[in-house]
Amino acid sequence: MDMDGVVLEEGEAIDWIVFNRPKAANAFSAAVLERFTALVKDRQTNGAPVLGIRGNGRGFSSGMDLGQYSATSGPTSDVMRLSSYVERWLDLWRHPKPIIVAVHGYCIGVGAQLASFADILVVADDAVISEPTIPIGGGFIAPAWTSHVGSRRAKEFAFLPGNRIDGRTAAEWGWANCAVPASELIACCESLAQRMKLVPPAVLTMKKRSINRAMEAAGFHAALSAVAESDALLHLEPEVSRIRNRLKTEDLKAVVKDYAGESSQEIFRRHQVRAAEQG
Amino acid sequence: MDMDGVVLEEGEAIDWIVFNRPKAANAFSAAVLERFTALVKDRQTNGAPVLGIRGNGRGFSSGMDLGQYSATSGPTSDVMRLSSYVERWLDLWRHPKPIIVAVHGYCIGVGAQLASFADILVVADDAVISEPTIPIGGGFIAPAWTSHVGSRRAKEFAFLPGNRIDGRTAAEWGWANCAVPASELIACCESLAQRMKLVPPAVLTMKKRSINRAMEAAGFHAALSAVAESDALLHLEPEVSRIRNRLKTEDLKAVVKDYAGESSQEIFRRHQVRAAEQG
């Protein structure tokens, strides 16, 4: 059974909420999000002491299901729609249990936003965390990154079209706790959960609340206060509308190709290597 | 003379306050804390331009002297007792001189809280910085870490029982400025102090105040606002009381064993290595 594209796998130390629409690249449809939120809430009082989130198939998630955006609905309802994403992820932040997110394969756009709200984030070495490949919105994802990686890297990540980092870089930047080989990703999270299981759940809850409070004192919450406004506003920017219109009439690959190219990290490496070769 | 377990070693560039109860693993008894605070205050206007803090014996400090906790005193007095630790460390933060903390060997619980208030922190490569080995409190230490290492690592550190990092990891995380071999720890701090000595003391004071102000704008102070409440509350959690009661009747080693196991960094390395071996 599809279960609206999200399944629950119960374990002794960790329960997994698994995005399970591999054919749709685990894009977040309305049904997926509703089911996801319901499962997250259910786990507040049920199940294993740790909650895990991952994706089935070749990647974690391709992010928003673009079919859901409708330019005709007005910018304020767009703001409310975008805010609802952040509210869903904040359910993770406020959840009484430690939440481990395991990212493999692609992790795009809002998928990379969700991951910023994990308590512990483990990524596969070869995961590719990226901005949407086509610049049709903005100011929505990077602010949640800023609390983890600082503004330098948040801006670097956000300013290049379809910019991306691999899992190793994500761990170096401190966005993730660690990068491990993809084949060990789930096992590694389960090892962590096995250890956490020994701590009384109440202690885990209070530790999480206390560190969250420290992050909120450092602006975690406030950083998110107007991300929906920024994105909704860009949806109405004429140049962005032109790109969106191209998507209706042209082949997706053709549009993507116009923005494709090196990532910032690839640019840095190329110039580092070139000098070495010439040196 | 024992001097209540803390001694002052005066130097030209740096005065050292040295925890000196090696048989008690430099645990912070009430007498130690009073003497420590008195020495810290005395150095505000006396002595060398830099103040150092370190421990004698096999480690920096094993943290709180558990004998001091009394469940019968009521949670609010427990809050006030816990707050008094933070107030003592804030004396370091507000101190007019640069304060270098040198950590070697074990550095546990409240010892690792103290170290978060140092201006400059140098650790021995093989130092072991750890959570208390038995989970009988919480939410007290990690918030002070969050300002230095972010929430990802603060949570990773806090969620596993008796979790620990070595000195090299502490430097990689940015919790410490640098890790050096244990044999060079004191000499390295003295080298730093020799250089600082050339700066007029007033300049050092104003630089410290100005950077502290920046940290406070980023929530350093606010992060600490309810750590005492979190910990005191957990002291009354039934499951925590059960563990405390075990400590009264069972052998300490037996209890410790129930929570012993890999650290988070050991888990990460094991999974990284395993894949490499199988690859």
Place this chain on the structure above:
Amino acid sequence: MDMDGVVLEEGEAIDWIVFNRPKAANAFSAAVLERFTALVKDRQTNGAPVLGIRGNGRGFSSGMDLGQYSATSGPTSDVMRLSSYVERWLDLWRHPKPIIVAVHGYCIGVGAQLASFADILVVADDAVISEPTIPIGGGFIAPAWTSHVGSRRAKEFAFLPGNRIDGRTAAEWGWANCAVPASELIACCESLAQRMKLVPPAVLTMKKRSINRAMEAAGFHAALSAVAESDALLHLEPEVSRIRNRLKTEDLKAVVKDYAGESSQEIFRRHQVRAAEQG
């Protein structure tokens, strides 16, 4: 034509504002600053989608033109003068375009303050970013660093006279996005700009505003609130006045020599190596 020591080089993807007083080590004279600000404002609505800032000659900038300071003007006018630097750099922060700063050679004092306001910062491997060589002020530069490198490293950097890091360390600390060989510095920035050029300018503007807002929620602005007061106050500190007076009568090199010595990173490396040699 000298153009007051600052020239504009227009490009397709990136316009460069170039400090061009190599004989004066690109010190910021009043004329340089006025011209710089005028060019920055002009680029708000004109030119390429990305704005770059760099220096001609052997380094980025040696910082303040000390000739500008006059002890007779009163501390409050000194505060206003110092605030005007921060206001100029905030023009970069508030600028609608992404701003890339490229640092090579020396980058001293207020030069290292300016760089903290860049959106993207690329440094040459062998760049030397440093505090002023003589401790005649303070509390002015490091608070802007704190948002990028934390208090540990901000204090380490600030407390040693003439302390300095090279480009590689700047990138490791997260102060810069990346360090590349000096010969590739400009090309690397141009590569980044070429990619950014594909993003609609409005999207870049909103992304920058959104990440800035997150940084401001984390105290970026507030960190700067009293840096001018700190510095102005130290200008009147008797011990600082004595050093200033020496500068009027003695050879500069003689004064510099009194404060010269190892940097903190050199101290750390020396102690790391010594143990290895003895081990």
Place this chain on the structure above:
Amino acid sequence: MDMDGVVLEEGEAIDWIVFNRPKAANAFSAAVLERFTALVKDRQTNGAPVLGIRGNGRGFSSGMDLGQYSATSGPTSDVMRLSSYVERWLDLWRHPKPIIVAVHGYCIGVGAQLASFADILVVADDAVISEPTIPIGGGFIAPAWTSHVGSRRAKEFAFLPGNRIDGRTAAEWGWANCAVPASELIACCESLAQRMKLVPPAVLTMKKRSINRAMEAAGFHAALSAVAESDALLHLEPEVSRIRNRLKTEDLKAVVKDYAGESSQEIFRRHQVRAAEQG
């Protein structure tokens, strides 16, 4: 039909959610709270442009249903239970519509906490807003008041047992927008809603979000970060337990009598008058 003690009255300009357990003094039972939250969420996308909240019977609400507290559940679950109140009221804060709360008669404890989250608050002249009559918790309500009335009055209100202010004082303090005669309370709110109805709903939503953001920048959210911890902790304070135990064995009136007496405002007036009489 009782509808779990909460009813919805739909109107053209304003829908009213009405607490309707007059015999239980509109105490917030679990069932009431669940129904309340469901109605609040339903009104996000349905009904009139303005949402009102009021109580049926002789008062707005007597606050928590004390039967719900169980000392045996552990302090952390008490924290989560208390946090759930704040989360419910934050649903009002985040609601897309303007929310008018109309307070008449008694408004006690958590009832006075709820009212702090209203957008517009209108009170009856003779309403009595009060702390719980018996001091068996604390630190839970006043922080939400502080954003509206400052610390002086929040402390005055909180420090006297069963302290209370009438509607006129609530308006003078700025806790309420206005006090009107009880007979005009509902009509006054409806008049406000009639005017608001002319503003496009999207404009009202964005205005509310924008002002909320300003309040959050001034700490509204952060003020609430540990109120649950404070209250849960006091529930375990021995002296508080003694009072709770009295409530199980003694007549409620006898216990209330021990804490009864003048309010702070009555004390102020008495001393003002006495001097006038003697003058």
Place this chain on the structure above:
Amino acid sequence: MDMDGVVLEEGEAIDWIVFNRPKAANAFSAAVLERFTALVKDRQTNGAPVLGIRGNGRGFSSGMDLGQYSATSGPTSDVMRLSSYVERWLDLWRHPKPIIVAVHGYCIGVGAQLASFADILVVADDAVISEPTIPIGGGFIAPAWTSHVGSRRAKEFAFLPGNRIDGRTAAEWGWANCAVPASELIACCESLAQRMKLVPPAVLTMKKRSINRAMEAAGFHAALSAVAESDALLHLEPEVSRIRNRLKTEDLKAVVKDYAGESSQEIFRRHQVRAAEQG
């Protein structure tokens, strides 16, 4: 000479910048704003120790010159345009001199935003401070009010179309320092300036900076971080566009009439009086 609608009147204790387009109701045209900003900057280092701002004619200002808004320019350029207002008012906030704003007659929309940045604000008893009469934007003005009047009154003011308060209410709310009869408005400000003139200008500057810093710690700056985004977004809301379109084809008075009606304070008074009459 018109001087672009703004004139400077120099005095001994106070210089006045006077809006002087009475026929255009002192609306802020681009020319007016440029001239205003130039005068404000010029007064940083020239003239009397106090700076005053007022309007000539029947009122202070009717706010934005609506002719300046162009829906075709794209929302991001609208954001930048709106931000430029806030930047201009922040020049008052950062100005080294005390700034007294004197408000008489009408003070609408952005006029009421400007006044929020005054150091001292004196209003005529019968001044009418109001929201724009037609709801075609939002979230732009009230956040700057929130720091002065709290969220309760900011929301009350913002949620009714064309809502307004008179000078006396403005003083009661603490938005203004005092309300005086219109005939005494200028004389009163001059009396204040005569007294301030006795304080050394440097002392006034530092006092202003210090209090501003306290306000910024309380979120004054952060409250303004996304007001431009809110307003720009509403400019594109379909329902708002419909109203704007009506303005192009219908008589202004007809449109205004659709939104005209009681202010919130009039509603409150009506219900207070009605009960009294019936009582």
Place this chain on the structure above:
Amino acid sequence: MDMDGVVLEEGEAIDWIVFNRPKAANAFSAAVLERFTALVKDRQTNGAPVLGIRGNGRGFSSGMDLGQYSATSGPTSDVMRLSSYVERWLDLWRHPKPIIVAVHGYCIGVGAQLASFADILVVADDAVISEPTIPIGGGFIAPAWTSHVGSRRAKEFAFLPGNRIDGRTAAEWGWANCAVPASELIACCESLAQRMKLVPPAVLTMKKRSINRAMEAAGFHAALSAVAESDALLHLEPEVSRIRNRLKTEDLKAVVKDYAGESSQEIFRRHQVRAAEQG
């Protein structure tokens, strides 16, 4: 016995710390401050449940003992000296008991700073709260006021030389909880304490901590971060030095006279009345 100018009067509900150097107008000498701090700390664990602070003689306090300032000590030691005042008042803020400050007669400068840290503040109707009569410092007191009265009134209070408000105005502004006739001042505070005595001390402690935390979230602490720098800096302003020098050679009354004149509230009333008379 003089007891260094401060005496302790113990009571059942409230202990009073009383400034008792009436001949010196209760100026804060070093001895007074040391004794004051010692008594405050002693009362943390001893005595009545409420702590009161008042002055003997004709007023509360005339503020700093000017004899203590020495221009030769260097600005940084001046900063540390000034910070020590704030630290002493923060002992009141952090004190576990409610602290009531009772102000009668004059309350000048640092006296009015102390009062800002009270939990409950009661003033005599005819008390005169004022800035120092001669403008020889600044930026030190008003930031602590800002949290209570907002920036409008803090600036009004601070910008006029020797500006002052009476007790009634202090209560209207919300700086004080209430103004009562001088003859009732102590009795009124005792009445409040009698009621507070019924609340378990632990509950009072936690309520105070919780409201303080809310105030700190609203910037109370951060507002104080650089007040010492502002004041120390002005002490070195040439124009301020000139005034200080006059004080050494001229009669105090002659200097005071140069700055004497109407308060801001007197100016407002004069202009309100004049219009009424002419109307």
